[in-house]
Amino acid sequence: MKVLIVDDEKPARDRLRQLVDDFDVHEVVGEAANGEQAIALATSLKPDVVLLDIRMPGIDGIETAHHLNAMAVPPAVVFTTAYDEYAIDAFEARAIGYVLKPVRHERLERALEHAARITGKALNALTAETPLKSRRQHVCARVGDELRLIPIGAISYFNADQKYVCVHHEKGEDLIDDSLKALEDEFADDFVRIHRGALVAIAEIARLDKSADGKTRVVLRETGDDESDELTISRRHLANVRRRLKGR
Amino acid sequence: MAAIPDSETTETQAYLPDFCAAGTVFVVVLIAELVAILLTLAAYDTPGMFLIELARTSLFIVWLAVLGSVVMCLFRDRLESAGKTRAFVLSFIVLEVLCVGLAEIAFQITSVYGESVIIQDSHSRYLLRTFAISSIVIALAMRYLYISSEWRRSIVLEAQARISALQALIRPHFLFNSMNTIASLTRTDPRQAEEAVEDLSDLLRANLGGSGARTSIKEELEVAAIYQRIEKLRLGDRLNVRWNVADLPMRALIPSLTIQPLLENAIYHGIELLPDGGEVTVTGVRDGKYIDITMANPVATDRERTTGGNKMALANIRQRFELAYGARATVDVEIDGTNYSVRLRFPYEQSQA
Numbered sequence: 319m320k321v322l323i324v325d326d327e328k329p330a331r332d333r334l335r336q337l338v339d340d341f342d343v344h345e346v347v348g349e350a351a352n353g354e355q356a357i358a359l360a361t362s363l364k365p366d367v368v369l370l371d372i373r374m375p376g377i378d379g380i381e382t383a384h385h386l387n388a389m390a391v392p393p394a395v396v397f398t399t400a401y402d403e404y405a406i407d408a409f410e411a412r413a414i415g416y417v418l419k420p421v422r423h424e425r426l427e428r429a430l431e432h433a434a435r436i437t438g439k440a441l442n443a444l445t446a447e448t449p450l451k452s453r454r455q456h457v458c459a460r461v462g463d464e465l466r467l468i469p470i471g472a473i474s475y476f477n478a479d480q481k482y483v484c485v486h487h488e489k490g491e492d493l494i495d496d497s498l499k500a501l502e503d504e505f506a507d508d509f510v511r512i513h514r515g516a517l518v519a520i521a522e523i524a525r526l527d528k529s530a531d532g533k534t535r536v537v538l539r540e541t542g543d544d545e546s547d548e549l550t551i552s553r554r555h556l557a558n559v560r561r562r563l564k565g566r
Numbered sequence: 567m568a569a570i571p572d573s574e575t576t577e578t579q580a581y582l583p584d585f586c587a588a589g590t591v592f593v594v595v596l597i598a599e600l601v602a603i604l605l606t607l608a609a610y611d612t613p614g615m616f617l618i619e620l621a622r623t624s625l626f627i628v629w630l631a632v633l634g635s636v637v638m639c640l641f642r643d644r645l646e647s648a649g650k651t652r653a654f655v656l657s658f659i660v661l662e663v664l665c666v667g668l669a670e671i672a673f674q675i676t677s678v679y680g681e682s683v684i685i686q687d688s689h690s691r692y693l694l695r696t697f698a699i700s701s702i703v704i705a706l707a708m709r710y711l712y713i714s715s716e717w718r719r720s721i722v723l724e725a726q727a728r729i730s731a732l733q734a735l736i737r738p739h740f741l742f743n744s745m746n747t748i749a750s751l752t753r754t755d756p757r758q759a760e761e762a763v764e765d766l767s768d769l770l771r772a773n774l775g776g777s778g779a780r781t782s783i784k785e786e787l788e789v790a791a792i793y794q795r796i797e798k799l800r801l802g803d804r805l806n807v808r809w810n811v812a813d814l815p816m817r818a819l820i821p822s823l824t825i826q827p828l829l830e831n832a833i834y835h836g837i838e839l840l841p842d843g844g845e846v847t848v849t850g851v852r853d854g855k856y857i858d859i860t861m862a863n864p865v866a867t868d869r870e871r872t873t874g875g876n877k878m879a880l881a882n883i884r885q886r887f888e889l890a891y892g893a894r895a896t897v898d899v900e901i902d903g904t905n906y907s908v909r910l911r912f913p914y915e916q917s918q919a
Contacts, residue, residue, distance in 0.1 A: 326841075327743070327800050333750035352841055373739075375841040375866065400742035419746035 319434055320347045322365035324356040324382070325398065326374045330419065334369055334398070337426050344430060353377025357385050357458070357465050365393050367433045369417075372399045377455060377467075385458040388465055388495055394433035396426075453504050457485060459492035466492060470508070474522040474538050476501055477548050478515040488540070510562045512536055513552035520562055526551070582646060582653060583711055585638035598631035599624060601703055630668050630700075634661050654708055661704050662697070669696040720889070727885045736773055740797075740830065747800050762799055765792045773823065780890065782917050783850075783857075784816040790825040790848075797833055804843025805833065811859075814850040818857055819915045821886045825859070827879045828908055832863035836906060839866045857914050862907035880908070887912060 321338050323346060325331045331349050338344050347363045350356040353376055360368060368386060372379035383395045396415035415429045456467040472488040482493040483501065502509065502517055509517045524539040534556055536549040551559055583590050602624040610616050637660060638645075645653045673692060687695065744766055751759035772789045787809075794807050807829070825848070832846045844864040851858050880899065887895040887910070895912035 326838075327747070328802055329747040329750040329754075329800055330743075332754055333746060336750070336753055373838070375839045400746065401738040419742050420749045421746065 319344050319366040319430065320363065321345065321430070322348050322350065322356065322359055322363060322368045322393070324350045324353070324368060324374075324379070325371040326351050327371075330371065330398070333421060334426075337421060337423055338369075338430075340423065341427060341430070353379070353382035353385075354467065356382050357467060360386055360393060361389065361464050364391070367394045367396060367430060369396050369398055372397055381454050381456070384454065385456070385465060385467065388458045388460050390460070390463070396429045396433055457494050457496060457501075459485060459494045461492065468492060470505065473519055474540055475516055475518040475549070476509075477517075510555075510559055512549065512555050512559055516548060518549070523563060526559070526563070582638070582642055582657065583715070585635045585642060591632070591635050594631050594635050595628060597707065598627045602627045605699070626668070626672055630665055633668065634664055637661075637664060654712060658704060658708055662700065665700040665704070666693060666697055669693055723885060723889050727882065727889055736769070737830065737834065739834070743800055744796055747796075751799070758799065762796060765796050768792050769796065769826075772826075775822070779822055780819040780917075781822040782816060783811075783814050783818050783820050786820050786822060786825050787811060787816075789823070790829050793826045793829060801833070801837065801843060804840070805837055806843070806845040808845055808847045811848060811850040813852060814857065814859075815852055815914065815916070817916050818852070819917050820857070820859075820912070821883075821890050824883055824886075824910065825861070827883065828861045831879055831908075832861055832906075836863035836865045840864060852914060853911075855914050856911055858909065858911050860907055860909045862905060864904050865901075865906045867904050883910075 321344050323331050323334045323338070325334065328351075331351075335346050335349070338346050344367075347365050348359045350359050352374055356368065356370065357377075359365075368383075370379045370382060374382075377385070379397055379399075383397070386392050386395060394415070396417060398417050398419055398421060400419040415433050417425050417429050454470070456469050457473070459466045459468060468485055468487050468489075474486050474488075476483050476485055476498060478484075478498045479493070483496055483498055485492050485494055498515065498517060502511055505517075508520055510520050512518050518536055518538075522538050522540065524537045527535045527537050529535060534551045536551060536559075538549070585591065585594070602620060605627075606616065606620040606623050610619055612619075638657065641660070645656055648656060670693065673689060744762070748759050748762045748766070751762060769789065769792050772792075794805075798805055829846065829848070837844050837846065846861065846863045849860045849862075880897070884897045887897055891912050895910070898909045898911075900907045900909070
């Protein structure tokens, strides 16, 4: 199997490489020092298994795993952790692969064998169940074969577009797999629902505009006035939007 | 790694004894009776009348003691919340009012019903005397209660400090990561692995040595330096520590295991979570009779970091500083955007050796 090693500490990466090299059947195809690198390498190297450290700066291991799941064929994930009560609880309950540091030869071998047997789909379901420790710092869009990370701070709004949700951000628009409801729950602090199909970043709202036909629309700081109907506030949500804007 | 339960902290804050408890009431009545005997002995001059005199004095004093206990029992919570000094002053005033009030009632009763003249003094002189005697007795009793509560408090504090020192020992996270690093180095760089094992042993020894004692700043800085060496293996270039400590008197005393846990915090909550790492700055100066040590580190802003370990280490240091120096030491935390700093200020004391 092709293995990708992700850990922010060099000695920890070396250790995993040594161990994986000991098994003739597995091969290390790459090493990443953080979540962003891991996602980039995973899409280009297409590993079968990712050995993923949980506690990393930036995007941590759990968030990285969630993003990796957005790949067309997600790799199996085996978490590595030194001591993390939360993670151990979460994984024991769900039997997702994890190994404790210092990593034991046999334990890693078993985890890799186990990973080989799990199909991508089953893994998807498993990791999706693993709750995030905190809200994600990025959402992840799949563009062809690549995964694109979009920082939450760069997003102006989400709108549901039939099957997918479209993210409107600084650098354009992308489709993501998350549901609008899930996004609303996760980012409730910074986003507000303006109608059934749209979630707007509160910080991005410049003002509310009342048009001649009596409808109230959101005017964004960045794009300014656009005439599309996407940002019209539904009557049902208007009071709540006003309240959230006052509170900021 | 359970946090210290609240009940223990409230226990240390209780400085007034529990007057609702039977044991306390018994002691109070006993003291009252002893005072009655003392007063009767001092004033006794009519032969054969001792027991009658004693009975009369006891009647008054024991009544006072029981009523005082009831009042203190009812108002204890309110008095406690007023703060230590005020609690004692207020208790004193309350008891004194009670005492003079009771004396007045006794005077009225005897003047109306007294067949023989029991109180031979004039009204004002009688009240004044009662006031003077009770002031002295109550003040002494208060002082006694204060000291014994302080003594109990320091015992509890000390025990707590010991327990949390055990809990605040090196984080398991650090220990396991270090072991993992050493496992890795045994193949790539056996020489360095050897050093790491030695360093880790020294560090564990320092930790097991207990945190009750004080040590010299020199030794404390050495322990922190060993810790830094181990973390450096793991974090590489991401970790930098700037030691501005040349001005510190190296023989000055500091509660042991103070700087190392702070450095551990700075790394665990700060440096480790920054993709490019950062620099921890330790600045130490002597400011007249005080020593001032500040540890500052950058923190990641995008994550909320309020895990238990941090508070535990800090709470532990606070406790030990309070135990060692009382109000003369301060432990301040300052968070300014992405900069986190802890400042220790404590009296300059030199080791005898």
